[in-house]
Amino acid sequence: MFDSPLCDRPFTGFPLFPNGSQLDWLKVPLLLVLLLLAFFGLRRIRSLSQCKRRLSSPKGILLLSGLTVTLVVLLALADKGLVLFVPADSGTQAEAIVVLGRGTELATSRVNVVHQLWQAKRAPVIFVSGTYDAPRMLTQLKEKGIPESVLDGENCSLTTAENALFTAAILQQRGIRRIVLVTDGRHIWRSLLDFRDRGFTVIPHISPLPNNMGFTEQAFLTFREYLLLIAAGIQELLYGQRVPQANNPELVNLVQLAQQYAQQRRLPSNAAQ
Secondary structure (H helix, E strand, O other): OEOOHHHOOOOOOOOOOOOOOOOHHHHHHHHHHHHHHHHHHHHOHHHHHHHHHHHHOHHHHHHHHHHHHHHHHHHHHHHHHOOOOOOOOOOOOOOEEEEEOOOHHHHHHHHHHHHHHHHOOOOOOEEEEOOOHHHHHHHHHHHOOOOHHHEEEEOOOOOHHHHHHHHHHHHHHHOOOEEEEEEEOOOHHHHHHHHHHOOOEEEEEEEOOOOOOOHHHHHHHHHHHHHHHHHHHHHHHHHOOOOOOOOOHHHHHHHHHHHHHHHHOOOOOOOOO
């Protein structure tokens, strides 16, 4: 596994779940929203008692119930929209199975999916991508009986775009470009776009969310992915790309180290046939 000491970088992005790290880049818009709500709230405070009477009436209760149901339906449709038009897994062979880390909560289901794909002989190489997650998932895959010789990964990427960047730096040095990409349904579109941008032919394969994941966590994941998809679209519109800048000295150095690692590590003889 590619695990350079230089990969020990702090993560400051949008957390996977609401109890994660601080939402640094959302503080300003969130503060503006709160100020606007406070402003309009102060203007309406005189009519608060009247508002309460209206909401407690049968019509008010019906209105609140309707809004709640509408919100739930919209959230469900938004969730389905993230997997809408995603190309179905055709079941054809690839040169590698690539699985993306997304935190401890989602690791077990991904390992199970990758194990099933391996048993189906979908590809001769399994590659795990993601800081913190890669070592744990590789260990779990070994415990399932998958030979260590076909397992590889990188413990450096902090974002989906970096997942694609470092995976390409390693696998494409070995001639691997056709991959089965494993991640959850909410994450699939961003992953598909980033890996295609890096020159991969991608067969997406959706990994289910854990059965014990609550509604709040699932709703937050959906909101997170829509927000990041919008941010990626704006980035591409302004800068012409979604992926990390090639002129970032830190990333350039790490990519070069990843490419050197790829050239030194041998794969199974049929890996890139």
